[in-house]
Amino acid sequence: MNVENNDINDSNCLLCLHLRKKSLFEVKSFSDSILYLNEDQFFKGYCILEYKRHVKELFDLTDEARDLYIKHLSLAAKALQKTFNPDKINYELLGNKVPHLHWHIIPRFKGDPAWSDPVWSKPHNPVNPPADQMNQFVAEIQKHL
Amino acid sequence: MNVENNDINDSNCLLCLHLRKKSLFEVKSFSDSILYLNEDQFFKGYCILEYKRHVKELFDLTDEARDLYIKHLSLAAKALQKTFNPDKINYELLGNKVPHLHWHIIPRFKGDPAWSDPVWSKPHNPVNPPADQMNQFVAEIQKHL
Numbered sequence: 001m002n003v004e005n006n007d008i009n010d011s012n013c014l015l016c017l018h019l020r021k022k023s024l025f026e027v028k029s030f031s032d033s034i035l036y037l038n039e040d041q042f043f044k045g046y047c048i049l050e051y052k053r054h055v056k057e058l059f060d061l062t063d064e065a066r067d068l069y070i071k072h073l074s075l076a077a078k079a080l081q082k083t084f085n086p087d088k089i090n091y092e093l094l095g096n097k098v099p100h101l102h103w104h105i106i107p108r109f110k111g112d113p114a115w116s117d118p119v120w121s122k123p124h125n126p127v128n129p130p131a132d133q134m135n136q137f138v139a140e141i142q143k144h145l
Numbered sequence: 146m147n148v149e150n151n152d153i154n155d156s157n158c159l160l161c162l163h164l165r166k167k168s169l170f171e172v173k174s175f176s177d178s179i180l181y182l183n184e185d186q187f188f189k190g191y192c193i194l195e196y197k198r199h200v201k202e203l204f205d206l207t208d209e210a211r212d213l214y215i216k217h218l219s220l221a222a223k224a225l226q227k228t229f230n231p232d233k234i235n236y237e238l239l240g241n242k243v244p245h246l247h248w249h250i251i252p253r254f255k256g257d258p259a260w261s262d263p264v265w266s267k268p269h270n271p272v273n274p275p276a277d278q279m280n281q282f283v284a285e286i287q288k289h290l
Binding site: 056057058059061063066067070071073074075077078081087088089090091092093094095096097099108115116117118120121123 | 201202203204206208211212215216218219220222223226232233234235236237238239240241242244253260261262263265266268
């Protein structure tokens with residue numbers, strides 16, 4: 001792990017805190033990471049794959065740990081493909097605000113609000129579907145995992 | 146490979162075409178992919194890792210091919226870390242416009258023009274440094290690969 005250049009560590013990291021809480025939007029807990037449906041569904045099917053340990057960069061992982069994390073990213077993306085049948089999947093690991101490994105996995109559709117640009121090009125108010133819709137999305141993705 | 150839902154294939158893909166051309170900004174040719182310094186250096190050190198074969202999604206790769214591609218992504222990111230000492234690296238695989246695997250690998254700095262937002266939040270005119278500056282960047286990244 002390489003967090004010495006950052007003032008965020010596992011005791012004050014928002015993702016570490018989030019991972020400890022029970023979430024209604026948890027899709028699957030893998031051995032190394034947890035897949036959540038993103039609360040904001042402005043982009044339908046948007047999920048986040050949060051790494052369980054506080055690690056900043058991909059190259060801070062061992063080869064084995066990196067391969068496993070990417071395997072789970074790929075499984076999650078494939079499940080989103082089967083669930084929502086998007087035209088493309090976007091995979092983004094940023095962490096500028098919260099430097100703890102987490103993948104944004106975003107199904108993209110021709111005709112979605114930002115197509116064919118990155119999702120960040122479209123500022124918007126969060127869209128929070130009703131609970132039954134969220135539960136249905138979670139259950140459908142789980143079927144494909 | 147799964148390209149049947151897309152009208153772009155290896156005969157009319159811009160990335161396939163780019164990969165066949167000699168580029169002044171090539172940093173390294175790996176077995177499966179080529180790392181280029183991005184021509185637009187509005188974000189200093191921005192590189193792109195283009196997969197040699199025309200493949201659309203991560204889950205279209207075999208486990209072995211995916212692991213190798215991610216290994217090279219990680220090596221490239223580590224080289225950028227050593228070269229530019231950024232505060233964070235951003236890793237993005239989008240492909241909405243060109244559905245051929247390619248990673249945007251972007252060193253991010255506190256105080257860069259879009260910090261701490263994604264780079265796409267900051268529309269800008271391309272910044273094309275003079276050739277000697279580009280050559281120097283390429284040479285410095287190569288030293289760490």
